[in-house]
Amino acid sequence: MNLEIYDDNQLVDDKHQQLARELFDYGAKQIDLPADTEASITFSTLDEIHKINLKYRQMDRPTDVISFAIEDADDTSVLEMELGIPRNIGDLFICPEIVQKQAVEYGHSLEREFGYTVIHGLLHLSGYDHIQDDEAEVMFSLQEKILDNFGLQR
Numbered sequence: 001m002n003l004e005i006y007d008d009n010q011l012v013d014d015k016h017q018q019l020a021r022e023l024f025d026y027g028a029k030q031i032d033l034p035a036d037t038e039a040s041i042t043f044s045t046l047d048e049i050h051k052i053n054l055k056y057r058q059m060d061r062p063t064d065v066i067s068f069a070i071e072d073a074d075d076t077s078v079l080e081m082e083l084g085i086p087r088n089i090g091d092l093f094i095c096p097e098i099v100q101k102q103a104v105e106y107g108h109s110l111e112r113e114f115g116y117t118v119i120h121g122l123l124h125l126s127g128y129d130h131i132q133d134d135e136a137e138v139m140f141s142l143q144e145k146i147l148d149n150f151g152l153q154r
Contacts, residue, residue, distance in 0.1 A: 001028045002086065004040040011043045011096045019111065020118050027122045027146050036086040039125055041118070042093050049095040064098040065117045067091070067124035092121040108154065115152040119143050 003024050005017055012020075020041055028037060044052070050062040057066070069090040094117055103113035123139055130136035147153070 001025045001033065002036065002038045004038075006040065006042040009043070009045055011045065016096075016111075016114055019114060023115050023118045023150060023152075024122055026150050027119050028126075030146050030149070031123070031126055031142070033089070033126065034087060038086050038088040039122070040091045041121070042091065044093045044095050046095055046097050049093055049098070052093055062095060062098055064095055064102060065121045066093045067121045068093075069125045069127070089125040092118075092125065094118070094121065109152075112147070112152045112154065115147055115150065116143070119146050 001024055003021055005020060007017065024039070024041075046062045049066065050060075052066055053059045053061060053063050056068075067090060070088050096114075099113050099117050100110060102108075103110045106113065108116070120143060123143060128135070128139040128142070130139045
Protein backbone atom coordinates (compact mmCIF):
# COMPACT_ATOMS: atom_id res chain seq x y z
CA MET A 1 0.00 0.00 0.00
CA ASN A 2 1.41 3.36 -0.98
CA LEU A 3 0.02 5.86 1.50
CA GLU A 4 0.97 9.53 1.39
CA ILE A 5 0.45 11.45 4.62
CA TYR A 6 0.16 15.22 4.71
CA ASP A 7 0.35 17.06 8.01
CA ASP A 8 1.40 20.63 7.23
CA ASN A 9 0.18 21.87 10.62
CA GLN A 10 1.95 19.11 12.57
CA LEU A 11 -1.28 17.93 14.16
CA VAL A 12 -0.27 14.29 14.59
CA ASP A 13 2.87 12.91 16.20
CA ASP A 14 5.13 10.36 14.50
CA LYS A 15 3.64 7.51 16.56
CA HIS A 16 0.13 8.16 15.22
CA GLN A 17 1.34 8.71 11.66
CA GLN A 18 3.02 5.30 11.88
CA LEU A 19 -0.17 3.81 13.33
CA ALA A 20 -2.12 5.24 10.37
CA ARG A 21 0.34 3.64 7.93
CA GLU A 22 0.26 0.27 9.66
CA LEU A 23 -3.52 0.25 9.97
CA PHE A 24 -4.06 1.34 6.39
CA ASP A 25 -1.72 -1.39 5.14
CA TYR A 26 -3.29 -4.01 7.41
CA GLY A 27 -6.83 -3.01 6.46
CA ALA A 28 -5.97 -2.97 2.75
CA LYS A 29 -4.68 -6.54 3.02
CA GLN A 30 -7.83 -7.63 4.87
CA ILE A 31 -10.04 -6.40 2.03
CA ASP A 32 -7.69 -7.72 -0.67
CA LEU A 33 -6.54 -4.44 -2.20
CA PRO A 34 -3.51 -4.86 -4.47
CA ALA A 35 -0.19 -4.11 -2.75
CA ASP A 36 0.51 -1.17 -5.08
CA THR A 37 -2.78 0.61 -4.29
CA GLU A 38 -2.35 4.33 -3.59
CA ALA A 39 -4.19 6.72 -1.24
CA SER A 40 -3.55 9.77 0.91
CA ILE A 41 -4.43 11.06 4.35
CA THR A 42 -4.37 14.76 5.13
CA PHE A 43 -4.59 15.75 8.77
CA SER A 44 -6.71 18.89 8.98
CA THR A 45 -7.53 21.52 11.55
CA LEU A 46 -11.06 21.96 12.85
CA ASP A 47 -11.54 25.02 10.64
CA GLU A 48 -10.17 23.29 7.52
CA ILE A 49 -12.37 20.21 7.85
CA HIS A 50 -15.39 22.40 8.60
CA LYS A 51 -14.84 24.25 5.31
CA ILE A 52 -14.39 20.99 3.39
CA ASN A 53 -17.52 19.51 4.95
CA LEU A 54 -19.53 22.60 4.05
CA LYS A 55 -18.22 22.88 0.51
CA TYR A 56 -18.46 19.21 -0.53
CA ARG A 57 -21.16 17.79 1.74
CA GLN A 58 -23.23 20.92 2.50
CA MET A 59 -22.83 20.17 6.22
CA ASP A 60 -22.10 23.32 8.21
CA ARG A 61 -20.04 21.66 10.94
CA PRO A 62 -16.69 20.00 11.40
CA THR A 63 -16.43 16.21 11.24
CA ASP A 64 -13.85 13.54 12.08
CA VAL A 65 -13.19 12.16 8.60
CA ILE A 66 -14.16 12.92 5.02
CA SER A 67 -13.36 10.55 2.19
CA PHE A 68 -13.01 11.39 -1.47
CA ALA A 69 -13.03 8.15 -3.41
CA ILE A 70 -11.60 8.45 -6.89
CA GLU A 71 -13.66 5.62 -8.31
CA ASP A 72 -16.46 3.28 -7.37
CA ALA A 73 -15.37 -0.17 -6.27
CA ASP A 74 -16.58 -1.66 -9.58
CA ASP A 75 -14.88 0.99 -11.72
CA THR A 76 -11.34 -0.11 -12.49
CA SER A 77 -9.85 1.92 -15.30
CA VAL A 78 -8.53 0.43 -18.52
CA LEU A 79 -5.10 1.92 -17.79
CA GLU A 80 -4.93 0.15 -14.44
CA MET A 81 -5.96 -3.19 -15.92
CA GLU A 82 -3.97 -3.13 -19.15
CA LEU A 83 -0.87 -1.16 -18.19
CA GLY A 84 -0.52 -2.23 -14.59
CA ILE A 85 -0.73 1.33 -13.28
CA PRO A 86 -1.37 1.34 -9.51
CA ARG A 87 -4.94 1.94 -8.44
CA ASN A 88 -5.44 5.21 -6.55
CA ILE A 89 -8.50 4.83 -4.33
CA GLY A 90 -8.62 8.44 -3.13
CA ASP A 91 -8.01 10.84 -0.30
CA LEU A 92 -8.98 11.08 3.35
CA PHE A 93 -9.14 14.22 5.45
CA ILE A 94 -9.00 13.54 9.19
CA CYS A 95 -9.39 16.07 12.00
CA PRO A 96 -7.32 14.86 14.99
CA GLU A 97 -9.03 17.35 17.31
CA ILE A 98 -12.42 15.74 16.70
CA VAL A 99 -10.92 12.25 16.95
CA GLN A 100 -9.60 13.18 20.42
CA LYS A 101 -12.99 14.55 21.52
CA GLN A 102 -14.75 11.41 20.29
CA ALA A 103 -12.30 9.16 22.13
CA VAL A 104 -13.28 10.86 25.38
CA GLU A 105 -16.99 10.95 24.49
CA TYR A 106 -17.13 7.23 23.57
CA GLY A 107 -14.75 6.10 26.31
CA HIS A 108 -12.18 4.72 23.87
CA SER A 109 -8.44 5.12 23.92
CA LEU A 110 -7.10 7.70 21.50
CA GLU A 111 -5.46 4.88 19.52
CA ARG A 112 -8.76 3.00 19.20
CA GLU A 113 -10.67 6.08 18.03
CA PHE A 114 -7.84 7.09 15.69
CA GLY A 115 -7.78 3.56 14.27
CA TYR A 116 -11.55 3.55 13.87
CA THR A 117 -11.36 6.77 11.86
CA VAL A 118 -8.56 5.51 9.61
CA ILE A 119 -10.25 2.15 8.89
CA HIS A 120 -13.66 3.80 8.43
CA GLY A 121 -12.11 6.09 5.82
CA LEU A 122 -10.25 3.24 4.10
CA LEU A 123 -13.47 1.28 3.76
CA HIS A 124 -15.28 4.28 2.28
CA LEU A 125 -12.46 4.75 -0.24
CA SER A 126 -12.77 1.07 -1.11
CA GLY A 127 -16.47 1.27 -1.95
CA TYR A 128 -18.11 0.43 1.38
CA ASP A 129 -20.92 2.60 2.72
CA HIS A 130 -23.41 2.69 5.56
CA ILE A 131 -26.38 4.56 4.11
CA GLN A 132 -28.58 1.47 3.81
CA ASP A 133 -29.01 -0.83 6.82
CA ASP A 134 -27.66 -3.90 5.02
CA GLU A 135 -24.59 -1.95 3.81
CA ALA A 136 -24.03 -0.57 7.31
CA GLU A 137 -24.09 -4.05 8.80
CA VAL A 138 -21.43 -5.26 6.35
CA MET A 139 -19.21 -2.17 6.72
CA PHE A 140 -19.35 -1.89 10.51
CA SER A 141 -18.85 -5.62 11.00
CA LEU A 142 -15.78 -5.58 8.77
CA GLN A 143 -14.49 -2.43 10.47
CA GLU A 144 -14.76 -4.05 13.93
CA LYS A 145 -13.13 -7.26 12.70
CA ILE A 146 -10.16 -5.37 11.24
CA LEU A 147 -9.68 -3.25 14.36
CA ASP A 148 -10.05 -6.22 16.73
CA ASN A 149 -7.63 -8.38 14.74
CA PHE A 150 -5.14 -5.50 14.61
CA GLY A 151 -5.34 -5.26 18.40
CA LEU A 152 -7.51 -2.18 18.84
CA GLN A 153 -10.51 -3.65 20.66
CA ARG A 154 -13.17 -1.53 22.32
